[in-house]
Amino acid sequence: MSRVFNFSAGPATLPEAVLREAQTDLVDYKGAGMSIMEMSHRGKEYDAVHNEAIASLKRLMGLGDDYAIIFQTGGASSQFAFVPMNLLGPGQTADYVHAGAWGGKAIKEAKNVGAVNVAADTSKEKPSRMPKDSELKLTPGAAYLHVTTNETIEGSQMKSIPNVDAPLVADMSSDILSRPMDFTKFGLIYAGAQKNIGPSGVTLVAIRKDLAERGSDKIPVILRYKTHVEQNSLYNTPPCFGIYMIALVTRWIDAQGGLAALAKINVEKAALLYSAIDGSGGYYRGTAAVEDRSDMNVTYRLPSEELEAKFIAEAARHGLKGLKGHRSVGGIRASIYNAFPRAGVETLVAFMREFQSKNG
């Protein structure tokens, strides 16, 4: 068996050690005589896993008892609806930053629910970039300000947390737990698990408990954050296997040395790639503004679409998979989340040099 280097944007590569542990225990979890997938979500074995995942995430994010970690499903796309359904009351306005495709989707869905003000729109700009605090046109008394900390398709990433009065809501799907951050500056953070923390099918939500109380009694019980906070994500059957995988990933993060250690590696991996792009004499061209370049999704172009197609195909033959940019923008995208190994970045950089010398 040989594992390839998997640059997929999500579902994305997981730590091999985590997969191997899950494999070992898949049919008989720690001698229980059944898989973790087959266990009652109200039994003691699963309960330990569930609460370990919650406690580890709270610890890694430095969140206290005024926050709850809940597990939902439906990905960030469902949160695009759940956030305004819960937090945007009648007569209120929510501010949104539109810096890329995902922010745009969040805005479109929120408009189905209530009043939205686009506080800044850099989504059409090239190179792609994040707006500065000074550019934000905020609504006085806004219900919240929604940001996307990393735009996966455009390859841009917020390097600082906006300083605003309204509760800050963040889609961190593509950079959650990839760097230390003052997470207490946010009122609500959500992330589909399938990039940095687990498989698809489970969504992490960290919410300040007072905000969870805002949910109207008019919306269905299952769609209220309050329900899941009160029931510790056991109101109904949770996506147990996905939560188990998150628990294993948090242990792996601890073993790497925590968020600061991961961030150091992540920055180095990204710098290697950006340096190869910048050192190519314009053969490879990054698509994001230098100061906002993402450490998670490195996006770039080649001199022609024909060369891009050839690059992607040849890279795949070298065991470098999933490098095709999002279908909406084309080009190359190397997603190098927490679990992506540095050796894969080094192999890609070597391949880029070789490809350029043959096709320059």
Added chain:
Amino acid sequence: MSRVFNFSAGPATLPEAVLREAQTDLVDYKGAGMSIMEMSHRGKEYDAVHNEAIASLKRLMGLGDDYAIIFQTGGASSQFAFVPMNLLGPGQTADYVHAGAWGGKAIKEAKNVGAVNVAADTSKEKPSRMPKDSELKLTPGAAYLHVTTNETIEGSQMKSIPNVDAPLVADMSSDILSRPMDFTKFGLIYAGAQKNIGPSGVTLVAIRKDLAERGSDKIPVILRYKTHVEQNSLYNTPPCFGIYMIALVTRWIDAQGGLAALAKINVEKAALLYSAIDGSGGYYRGTAAVEDRSDMNVTYRLPSEELEAKFIAEAARHGLKGLKGHRSVGGIRASIYNAFPRAGVETLVAFMREFQSKNG
């Protein structure tokens, strides 16, 4: 390693062969160099699995092109909200059958969305039972009639499909694919996967395409059935691993001989247990009316709660796990879904005889 007999109501036992195949392929799916969990949901390997699961479910259910199979998340509890949000328009009334705890939850959630008429309520009756067609007080022009085909907590199961004019909507979470049925009599069928068809975290929805069109443009895009029908459950990242497990389970069902063969085994397994209950001279007492007894969840009592606690504890020591009845009703519940082996039922029956002789 020894597998126990796992009577859990859900998450529930899966076919051992399915778990072993998933285990083998977990780190490297068919030589792709990555796990099925790590693959792009838009790549060819995952695409084949996704479409196989859909095609197999349509075939097993005998559904034609006027139906779509979609995969959602959030379990039946989310469908309790999504069904009325999509199918219950302003000025309309939906009829609901209340024959147990799950039907009751569906009603409670629907009332948060629109006008509900409880067409029959047998939920307080003992023994528990399903209402007859003649008892249904239907609303002329109702948006739909909602039924729960198997009440997991009460141990009762619908033995025939109600004959009504309104579209029939069914929660089949606990007996989906356990028996042949004219599935075309239903407008919408939903089922959390974690009892008969896979792990928790994925929900099967079979919907007549004309009903999917009913969803209002006012509700969020992600909550409209129409969105997922049009996008073949790829509007956003699906719960890929859960869908993969469903694909494996459908192959296992085919290998067993399909729904008719499974039903034969399921009826035999249940008959063995009911016969042990009925032959115990009243020591064990079934809680459901004989004609509505579930082939999936066999619920019964012992002469006292003390004996029930002792029974559950001793059974567990004999490798018979998960026999405790739902916390809301107590007693014993043996959940014997498709994947539960006949040998486990035989072992339980022998244990019941022995327990009675020692504690009679």
